[in-house]
Amino acid sequence: MRGWRAAALAIPADVTDAASVERLAAATHERCGDVRLLVNNAGIEVAGFSWNVAPQVWERALRVNVLGVVHGIRAFLPRMLARAIPAYVANLASLA
Secondary structure (H helix, E strand, C coil): CCCCCCCCCCCCCCCCCHHHHHHHHHHHHHHHCCCCEEEECCCCCCCCCCCCCCHHHHHHHHHHHHHHHHHHHHHHHHHHHHCCCCCEEEECCCCC
């Protein structure tokens, strides 16, 4: 595409930490402006028989797979709603 340019910005964040995701949202808003699409796409898999998997492994999976989505929504949505412009959220999941 002639004349089309793209840029990438890497901002490390831990989706299991609400404060980390809030910093991500603030930095994204500051550097890129309005967020029109939020994609919550962090996930990990737990393998093995459920009764053999250690509780801390289950807890980590829940923190990433469930709380990661919650933290993303709580950090980004207030800013997205405040702008009153069309915006979208995609929460991705897998069988894991």
